[in-house]
Amino acid sequence: MKRHSCGYKQNLRKGLWSPEEDEKLLNYITKNGHGCWSSVPKLAGLERCGKSCRLRWINYLRPDLKRGAFSSEEQNLIVELHAVLGNRWSQIAARLPGRTDNEIKNLWNSCIKKKLMKKGIDPITHQPLSEVDKETNISDNHNSTSFSSKTNQDFFVKQTSDFSKYSAFQKQESNSVSLDNSLSSMIPTQFNINIDGSVSKARFETQVCVKPSIILLPPPGNTSSTIDHVKVTEPNWETNCRTTSHRDNPGLEEMKWSDEYLNESLFSSPVYVKSEMDFNSNIAFPWSQSQACDVFPKDLQRMAFSFGQTL
DNA sequence: AATTTCTACAACCGCTTGCTT
DNA sequence: AAAGCAAGCGGTTGTAGAAAT
Secondary structure: OOOOOOOOOOOOOOOOOOHHHHHHHHHHHHHHOOOOHHHHHHHHOOOOOHHHHHHHHHHHHOOOOOOOOOOHHHHHHHHHHHHHHOOOHHHHHOOOOOOOHHHHHHHHHHHHHHHHHHOOEOOOOOOEHHHHHHHOOHHHHHHHOOOOOOOHHHHHHHHHHHHOHHHHHHHHHHOOOOOOHHHHHHOOOOEEEOOOOOEEEOOHHHOOOOOHHHOOOOOOOOOEEEEOOEEEEOOOHHHHEEEEEOOOOOOOEEEEEOHHHHHHOOOOOOEEEEOHHHHHHOOOOOOOHHHOOOOOHHHHHHOOOOOOOOO
Protein backbone atom coordinates (compact mmCIF):
# COMPACT_ATOMS: atom_id res chain seq x y z
CA MET A 1 0.00 0.00 0.00
CA LYS A 2 1.54 3.24 -1.10
CA ARG A 3 1.82 5.83 1.58
CA HIS A 4 2.34 9.50 1.42
CA SER A 5 5.48 10.85 2.91
CA CYS A 6 4.97 12.73 6.13
CA GLY A 7 4.00 16.32 5.49
CA TYR A 8 2.87 15.74 1.94
CA LYS A 9 -0.02 18.07 2.44
CA GLN A 10 0.14 21.63 3.60
CA ASN A 11 3.41 23.41 3.64
CA LEU A 12 4.90 21.89 6.74
CA ARG A 13 8.38 22.95 7.69
CA LYS A 14 11.30 20.65 6.95
CA GLY A 15 14.98 20.76 7.62
CA LEU A 16 16.89 21.90 10.65
CA TRP A 17 15.02 22.82 13.78
CA SER A 18 15.24 26.35 15.12
CA PRO A 19 15.81 26.98 18.84
CA GLU A 20 12.25 28.35 19.04
CA GLU A 21 10.82 25.14 17.65
CA ASP A 22 12.93 23.11 20.06
CA GLU A 23 11.63 25.16 22.93
CA LYS A 24 8.01 24.71 21.89
CA LEU A 25 8.39 20.96 21.55
CA LEU A 26 10.35 20.60 24.75
CA ASN A 27 7.86 22.66 26.73
CA TYR A 28 4.89 20.79 25.34
CA ILE A 29 6.26 17.30 25.96
CA THR A 30 7.62 18.20 29.38
CA LYS A 31 4.16 19.37 30.43
CA ASN A 32 1.95 16.90 28.60
CA GLY A 33 4.01 13.98 27.43
CA HIS A 34 3.99 13.17 23.75
CA GLY A 35 0.88 11.01 23.56
CA CYS A 36 -0.01 10.43 19.95
CA TRP A 37 2.81 11.90 17.88
CA SER A 38 0.61 12.94 14.99
CA SER A 39 -1.27 15.31 17.26
CA VAL A 40 1.82 16.76 18.93
CA PRO A 41 2.71 19.42 16.33
CA LYS A 42 -0.75 20.94 16.36
CA LEU A 43 -0.98 20.97 20.13
CA ALA A 44 2.56 22.28 20.51
CA GLY A 45 2.03 25.01 17.92
CA LEU A 46 4.54 23.64 15.44
CA GLU A 47 4.36 23.51 11.65
CA ARG A 48 5.99 20.11 11.51
CA CYS A 49 4.74 16.61 10.99
CA GLY A 50 4.44 14.28 13.97
CA LYS A 51 7.18 12.08 12.68
CA SER A 52 9.61 14.96 12.57
CA CYS A 53 8.67 15.93 16.14
CA ARG A 54 9.15 12.38 17.34
CA LEU A 55 12.59 12.16 15.77
CA ARG A 56 13.65 15.52 17.15
CA TRP A 57 12.58 14.48 20.64
CA ILE A 58 14.15 11.04 20.52
CA ASN A 59 17.43 12.08 18.97
CA TYR A 60 18.01 15.50 20.44
CA LEU A 61 15.64 16.89 23.05
CA ARG A 62 15.10 13.95 25.38
CA PRO A 63 16.49 14.91 28.79
CA ASP A 64 18.16 11.55 29.38
CA LEU A 65 20.47 11.89 26.40
CA LYS A 66 24.17 11.87 27.00
CA ARG A 67 25.67 14.59 24.87
CA GLY A 68 29.25 14.88 23.74
CA ALA A 69 31.88 12.66 22.26
CA PHE A 70 31.84 8.91 22.63
CA SER A 71 34.38 7.55 25.07
CA SER A 72 36.79 4.87 23.93
CA GLU A 73 34.93 2.41 26.18
CA GLU A 74 31.70 3.22 24.40
CA GLN A 75 33.34 2.85 21.01
CA ASN A 76 34.81 -0.50 21.96
CA LEU A 77 31.45 -1.65 23.18
CA ILE A 78 29.83 -0.59 19.93
CA VAL A 79 32.34 -2.65 17.98
CA GLU A 80 31.73 -5.65 20.19
CA LEU A 81 28.00 -5.30 19.90
CA HIS A 82 28.18 -4.77 16.17
CA ALA A 83 30.12 -8.00 15.85
CA VAL A 84 27.15 -9.75 17.41
CA LEU A 85 24.19 -7.73 16.24
CA GLY A 86 25.28 -6.25 12.94
CA ASN A 87 23.51 -3.07 11.87
CA ARG A 88 20.75 -3.41 14.42
CA TRP A 89 21.37 0.08 15.66
CA SER A 90 18.41 0.26 17.98
CA GLN A 91 19.49 -2.91 19.76
CA ILE A 92 23.02 -1.59 20.06
CA ALA A 93 21.70 1.72 21.38
CA ALA A 94 19.66 -0.13 23.98
CA ARG A 95 22.96 -1.22 25.55
CA LEU A 96 24.42 2.27 25.61
CA PRO A 97 22.43 4.42 28.02
CA GLY A 98 21.90 7.97 26.79
CA ARG A 99 22.88 7.21 23.22
CA THR A 100 20.54 7.01 20.27
CA ASP A 101 20.53 4.58 17.39
CA ASN A 102 20.96 7.48 14.99
CA GLU A 103 23.98 8.74 16.86
CA ILE A 104 25.59 5.32 16.95
CA LYS A 105 24.85 4.70 13.30
CA ASN A 106 26.44 8.02 12.37
CA LEU A 107 29.47 7.30 14.51
CA TRP A 108 29.83 3.90 12.92
CA ASN A 109 29.58 5.20 9.37
CA SER A 110 31.75 8.23 9.84
CA CYS A 111 34.36 7.05 12.26
CA ILE A 112 34.50 3.50 13.60
CA LYS A 113 34.22 1.87 10.20
CA LYS A 114 37.26 3.78 9.00
CA LYS A 115 39.24 2.98 12.13
CA LEU A 116 38.59 -0.72 11.66
CA MET A 117 39.52 -0.60 7.99
CA LYS A 118 42.69 1.21 8.89
CA LYS A 119 43.56 -1.60 11.27
CA GLY A 120 42.86 -4.14 8.56
CA ILE A 121 39.60 -5.35 10.02
CA ASP A 122 36.59 -5.82 7.85
CA PRO A 123 33.83 -3.73 9.49
CA ILE A 124 31.15 -6.10 8.25
CA THR A 125 32.61 -9.48 9.10
CA HIS A 126 34.95 -8.24 11.86
CA GLN A 127 37.60 -10.48 10.44
CA PRO A 128 41.01 -9.38 9.29
CA LEU A 129 40.66 -8.00 5.80
CA SER A 130 43.60 -9.85 4.34
CA GLU A 131 42.46 -13.18 5.75
CA VAL A 132 39.01 -12.73 4.36
CA ASP A 133 40.46 -11.87 1.00
CA LYS A 134 42.56 -14.99 0.98
CA GLU A 135 39.77 -17.38 1.74
CA THR A 136 36.86 -15.87 -0.05
CA ASN A 137 36.08 -13.25 -2.53
CA ILE A 138 35.47 -10.26 -0.33
CA SER A 139 32.79 -8.68 -2.43
CA ASP A 140 30.79 -11.88 -2.48
CA ASN A 141 31.33 -12.28 1.19
CA HIS A 142 29.88 -8.88 1.88
CA ASN A 143 26.70 -9.87 0.19
CA SER A 144 26.36 -13.29 1.65
CA THR A 145 27.42 -12.69 5.20
CA SER A 146 26.02 -9.29 5.84
CA PHE A 147 23.51 -9.13 8.64
CA SER A 148 20.61 -8.40 6.42
CA SER A 149 19.20 -11.89 6.21
CA LYS A 150 16.05 -12.26 8.18
CA THR A 151 15.12 -15.86 8.29
CA ASN A 152 16.36 -18.77 10.27
CA GLN A 153 16.91 -20.56 7.04
CA ASP A 154 19.33 -17.92 5.82
CA PHE A 155 21.08 -18.05 9.14
CA PHE A 156 21.41 -21.80 9.04
CA VAL A 157 22.83 -21.70 5.57
CA LYS A 158 25.44 -19.20 6.64
CA GLN A 159 26.29 -21.11 9.77
CA THR A 160 26.49 -24.41 8.05
CA SER A 161 28.87 -23.12 5.46
CA ASP A 162 30.91 -21.19 7.97
CA PHE A 163 31.15 -24.05 10.41
CA SER A 164 33.66 -25.64 8.13
CA LYS A 165 35.81 -22.55 8.31
CA TYR A 166 36.70 -23.50 11.82
CA SER A 167 38.77 -26.42 10.63
CA ALA A 168 40.71 -24.20 8.29
CA PHE A 169 41.17 -21.67 11.02
CA GLN A 170 42.34 -24.29 13.47
CA LYS A 171 44.85 -25.58 10.95
CA GLN A 172 46.07 -22.08 10.39
CA GLU A 173 46.49 -21.61 14.12
CA SER A 174 48.42 -24.82 14.58
CA ASN A 175 50.78 -23.73 11.84
CA SER A 176 51.39 -20.60 13.87
CA VAL A 177 50.13 -18.36 11.18
CA SER A 178 49.15 -15.83 13.72
CA LEU A 179 46.89 -12.96 12.89
CA ASP A 180 48.55 -10.79 15.45
CA ASN A 181 51.58 -12.09 17.27
CA SER A 182 51.59 -9.59 20.06
CA LEU A 183 47.98 -10.25 20.91
CA SER A 184 48.54 -13.93 20.42
CA SER A 185 51.01 -14.02 23.27
CA MET A 186 48.65 -12.15 25.54
CA ILE A 187 45.44 -14.00 24.89
CA PRO A 188 46.56 -17.24 23.37
CA THR A 189 43.37 -19.19 23.10
CA GLN A 190 40.59 -16.74 22.78
CA PHE A 191 38.45 -16.65 19.71
CA ASN A 192 35.55 -14.81 18.26
CA ILE A 193 32.64 -16.62 16.82
CA ASN A 194 31.05 -14.08 14.60
CA ILE A 195 27.34 -14.06 14.19
CA ASP A 196 27.70 -15.54 10.76
CA GLY A 197 29.35 -18.53 12.36
CA SER A 198 32.86 -17.76 11.21
CA VAL A 199 35.71 -17.94 13.66
CA SER A 200 38.43 -15.41 14.14
CA LYS A 201 41.05 -14.77 16.70
CA ALA A 202 39.98 -12.39 19.42
CA ARG A 203 41.46 -8.96 19.35
CA PHE A 204 40.80 -6.25 21.82
CA GLU A 205 38.49 -4.07 19.80
CA THR A 206 36.28 -6.86 18.62
CA GLN A 207 36.59 -9.26 21.42
CA VAL A 208 33.60 -11.45 21.82
CA CYS A 209 34.65 -14.37 23.90
CA VAL A 210 33.40 -17.81 23.15
CA LYS A 211 32.40 -18.57 26.64
CA PRO A 212 28.92 -19.93 26.14
CA SER A 213 27.61 -16.43 26.38
CA ILE A 214 28.07 -16.37 22.63
CA ILE A 215 25.79 -19.26 22.04
CA LEU A 216 22.62 -18.13 20.41
CA LEU A 217 20.06 -20.14 22.20
CA PRO A 218 16.97 -21.41 20.50
CA PRO A 219 13.85 -19.57 21.46
CA PRO A 220 11.70 -21.34 24.00
CA GLY A 221 9.15 -23.41 22.19
CA ASN A 222 11.34 -24.41 19.29
CA THR A 223 11.68 -28.12 19.04
CA SER A 224 14.89 -29.01 17.30
CA SER A 225 16.83 -28.34 14.22
CA THR A 226 19.40 -30.19 12.25
CA ILE A 227 22.22 -28.18 10.86
CA ASP A 228 24.10 -30.46 8.56
CA HIS A 229 26.13 -32.69 10.83
CA VAL A 230 25.15 -30.92 14.03
CA LYS A 231 21.89 -31.73 15.63
CA VAL A 232 20.67 -29.21 18.11
CA THR A 233 18.05 -30.38 20.52
CA GLU A 234 15.82 -27.99 22.27
CA PRO A 235 17.20 -26.95 25.59
CA ASN A 236 14.18 -26.77 27.81
CA TRP A 237 14.62 -23.74 29.99
CA GLU A 238 12.42 -24.85 32.78
CA THR A 239 13.74 -28.33 33.30
CA ASN A 240 17.29 -28.14 31.98
CA CYS A 241 18.50 -24.98 33.61
CA ARG A 242 19.20 -23.75 37.06
CA THR A 243 19.37 -20.06 37.79
CA THR A 244 21.58 -18.27 40.22
CA SER A 245 22.58 -14.70 40.80
CA HIS A 246 25.63 -13.87 38.73
CA ARG A 247 28.82 -14.03 40.73
CA ASP A 248 30.33 -10.76 39.52
CA ASN A 249 27.17 -8.85 38.79
CA PRO A 250 24.32 -9.55 41.16
CA GLY A 251 22.01 -7.53 38.92
CA LEU A 252 22.14 -10.26 36.33
CA GLU A 253 20.95 -13.78 36.42
CA GLU A 254 23.34 -16.51 35.53
CA MET A 255 21.79 -19.51 33.90
CA LYS A 256 23.56 -22.81 33.81
CA TRP A 257 22.51 -26.02 32.27
CA SER A 258 21.84 -28.73 34.73
CA ASP A 259 24.47 -31.44 35.06
CA GLU A 260 22.04 -33.94 33.63
CA TYR A 261 21.47 -31.84 30.58
CA LEU A 262 25.17 -31.20 30.13
CA ASN A 263 25.89 -34.87 29.98
CA GLU A 264 23.73 -35.20 26.92
CA SER A 265 24.41 -31.85 25.40
CA LEU A 266 26.47 -30.75 22.48
CA PHE A 267 27.40 -27.62 24.32
CA SER A 268 30.64 -27.81 26.14
CA SER A 269 29.92 -25.75 29.23
CA PRO A 270 26.97 -23.59 28.50
CA VAL A 271 26.71 -20.71 30.86
CA TYR A 272 25.40 -17.41 29.87
CA VAL A 273 24.28 -14.23 31.45
CA LYS A 274 20.69 -13.43 30.88
CA SER A 275 18.98 -10.12 31.20
CA GLU A 276 15.42 -9.42 30.23
CA MET A 277 16.52 -7.72 27.05
CA ASP A 278 18.85 -10.47 26.01
CA PHE A 279 16.21 -13.02 26.68
CA ASN A 280 13.75 -11.24 24.44
CA SER A 281 16.13 -11.16 21.55
CA ASN A 282 17.39 -14.65 22.24
CA ILE A 283 20.87 -13.39 21.86
CA ALA A 284 23.32 -14.11 24.58
CA PHE A 285 25.63 -11.25 25.09
CA PRO A 286 29.37 -11.02 24.97
CA TRP A 287 30.94 -10.79 28.33
CA SER A 288 33.02 -7.84 29.08
CA GLN A 289 36.67 -8.13 28.24
CA SER A 290 37.73 -8.68 31.82
CA GLN A 291 35.42 -11.61 32.11
CA ALA A 292 36.61 -13.24 28.93
CA CYS A 293 37.83 -16.73 29.42
CA ASP A 294 40.00 -19.12 27.56
CA VAL A 295 38.38 -21.77 25.49
CA PHE A 296 40.17 -24.70 24.08
CA PRO A 297 39.66 -25.45 20.43
CA LYS A 298 38.25 -28.84 21.29
CA ASP A 299 35.54 -27.11 23.27
CA LEU A 300 34.96 -24.69 20.49
CA GLN A 301 34.59 -27.51 18.06
CA ARG A 302 32.03 -29.16 20.24
CA MET A 303 29.91 -26.09 20.45
CA ALA A 304 26.86 -26.25 18.33
CA PHE A 305 26.21 -23.22 16.29
CA SER A 306 22.73 -22.74 17.37
CA PHE A 307 19.77 -20.97 16.01
CA GLY A 308 17.87 -17.86 16.85
CA GLN A 309 14.46 -16.48 16.23
CA THR A 310 14.26 -13.95 13.45
CA LEU A 311 17.77 -12.82 12.79
C1' DA B 1 41.53 35.23 1.01
C1' DA B 2 38.66 32.46 -1.89
C1' DT B 3 37.26 28.19 -3.26
C1' DT B 4 36.78 23.36 -3.00
C1' DT B 5 36.62 19.15 -0.57
C1' DC B 6 35.81 16.60 3.48
C1' DT B 7 33.53 15.30 7.75
C1' DA B 8 30.12 14.79 11.20
C1' DC B 9 25.73 14.52 12.26
C1' DA B 10 20.85 16.04 11.90
C1' DA B 11 16.95 15.00 9.48
C1' DC B 12 14.32 12.72 6.01
C1' DC B 13 12.27 8.79 3.47
C1' DG B 14 10.21 4.64 2.85
C1' DC B 15 9.61 0.13 4.49
C1' DT B 16 8.24 -2.96 8.30
C1' DT B 17 5.89 -4.17 12.43
C1' DG B 18 2.31 -4.39 15.62
C1' DC B 19 -1.97 -3.09 17.06
C1' DT B 20 -6.86 -1.90 16.41
C1' DT B 21 -11.08 -1.87 14.02
C1' DA C 1 -8.84 -11.69 7.03
C1' DA C 2 -8.10 -7.18 5.46
C1' DA C 3 -7.42 -2.38 5.99
C1' DG C 4 -5.73 1.51 8.34
C1' DC C 5 -2.89 3.77 11.43
C1' DA C 6 1.07 4.92 14.57
C1' DA C 7 5.47 3.95 15.74
C1' DG C 8 9.93 1.89 14.96
C1' DC C 9 13.80 1.15 12.20
C1' DG C 10 17.73 1.57 9.10
C1' DG C 11 19.49 3.50 4.77
C1' DT C 12 20.21 7.76 2.62
C1' DT C 13 20.50 12.64 1.94
C1' DG C 14 21.35 17.43 3.21
C1' DT C 15 24.04 20.79 5.32
C1' DA C 16 27.07 23.49 8.39
C1' DG C 17 31.52 23.95 9.67
C1' DA C 18 36.36 22.49 9.28
C1' DA C 19 40.24 21.41 6.65
C1' DA C 20 42.75 21.43 2.55
C1' DT C 21 44.19 23.50 -1.67
